[in-house]
Amino acid sequence: MNARIMGSGKETVILAHGYGGDQSVWDKILPYLAQCCRVLVFDWCFSGAVAHLNLFDPDRYSSFDAFADDLIALVQELNLSPSVFIGHSVSGMIGCVASTKRPDLFKRLILLGASPRYRSPLSLSLSLSLSQT
Secondary structure, three states: OOEEEEOOOOOOOEEOOOOOOOOOHOOHHHHHOOOEEEEOOOEEEEEOOOEEEEEEEOOOOOOOOHHHHHHHHHHHHOOOOOOEEEEEOOHHHHHHHHHHOHHOOOOOOOEEEOOOOOOOOOHHHHHHHOOOO
């Protein structure tokens, strides 16, 4: 996931890019945040910046849950909880799912242009089956 931690401080901030981007979208604000916080940037497996594109399994990543599990594993591995999570676009919803699964890992969520709606595969299939009756 090309994870990098910069800066120091008591507060930890996680910056998660949106679809079609990579961690470089945070380059302009990263130096300022790193002056007062510990900052984690990383690339999702769908990012072109990830060297091994074969890491993306379309079946596994058919819902936000797999991405949320990756985020949880990264936060746990780097011992960064509780953190402030800043998610752009799809990362905002991934952060919401991750914080629902493990609220102890996240102090605050900041969502930038995130979709206001999350549908799990189960709720989507229920909606489809109900609409056909």
